Amino acid sequence: MATRPSPTKAEHIIKEMSGKVDAIIDAGRTFFGLESTILDVRKTPPVLLRPGPFTLEELNKIFGKVTVTESAKGNAEASVAIAPGMKYKHYAPQKRLLLVPDKSVLKQIAEYCAGSNLRIAVLCSNETASSLADVLSISLGSEKNLYEIASNLFDSFRQLDSLDASLGLIQAFPEQGIGLAIMNRIRKATGFSTIESLDEFKKLSGN
Numbered sequence: 001m002a003t004r005p006s007p008t009k010a011e012h013i014i015k016e017m018s019g020k021v022d023a024i025i026d027a028g029r030t031f032f033g034l035e036s037t038i039l040d041v042r043k044t045p046p047v048l049l050r051p052g053p054f055t056l057e058e059l060n061k062i063f064g065k066v067t068v069t070e071s072a073k074g075n076a077e078a079s080v081a082i083a084p085g086m087k088y089k090h091y092a093p094q095k096r097l098l099l100v101p102d103k104s105v106l107k108q109i110a111e112y113c114a115g116s117n118l119r120i121a122v123l124c125s126n127e128t129a130s131s132l133a134d135v136l137s138i139s140l141g142s143e144k145n146l147y148e149i150a151s152n153l154f155d156s157f158r159q160l161d162s163l164d165a166s167l168g169l170i171q172a173f174p175e176q177g178i179g180l181a182i183m184n185r186i187r188k189a190t191g192f193s194t195i196e197s198l199d200e201f202k203k204l205s206g207n
Contacts, residue, residue, distance in 0.1 A: 005091050005154040005189070008033050012158060033151035034181050039066065048072045051181040053150070073180070074187030090188040093157040093168065098204075099186055099194045101172040103128060108198045109169060110135045118205055121165035123156045125149065128171055136165055146179050153185060167205075169195070 010026035037052030070076040100106040114133040121136040141148030
């Protein structure tokens with residue numbers, strides 16, 4: 001089971017809903033670009049079900065301590081989906097997307113693909129894009145502003161599907177502040193698929 005990236009612009013809605021509804025109101029792009037924070041306050045301490053723009057650091061100031069599960073981090077599926085996005089592959093583009101946590105490995109893969117017939121697209125920060133070899137890239141914004149990264153994340157997934165690339169690679173981001181929500185969405189969108197080395201990528205891509 002998989003779901004598409006959440007729409008963050010009117011053009012996303014128009015593409016998916018045109019002809020299916022009577023009218024579409026363009027109210028501009030969404031402010032944060034990611035869905036809301038969901039917290040289970042029936043538990044003590046409260047349990048973070050889905051990280052969002054209201055960050056863990058802010059929640060801890062209010063509740064003293066909030067439990068963060070592996071599902072909330074995006075590292076595993078929850079046994080029971082009591083909130084959206086807790087089970088299965090979520091937020092995914094149609095093309096395969098792989099997480100490459102190590103920037104040096106991401107650069108090695110980009111250089112390898114630039115010299116081969118394998119066309120990839122790299123979803124990354126402005127800073128990372130400037131250091132990559134001659135490969136397609138989709139810039140998410142600056143690493144200095146994770147809210148910008150969050151705002152552009154789902155749109156980048158949709159851009160990947162429109163490019164002449166066989167698959168996409170995406171970098172990791174710090175898991176502080178809204179970065180926890182960003183990494184939750186990335187891990188769910190990749191179906192928990194992570195590449196740790198160039199050799200691993202070669203085996204996976206069949207090259």
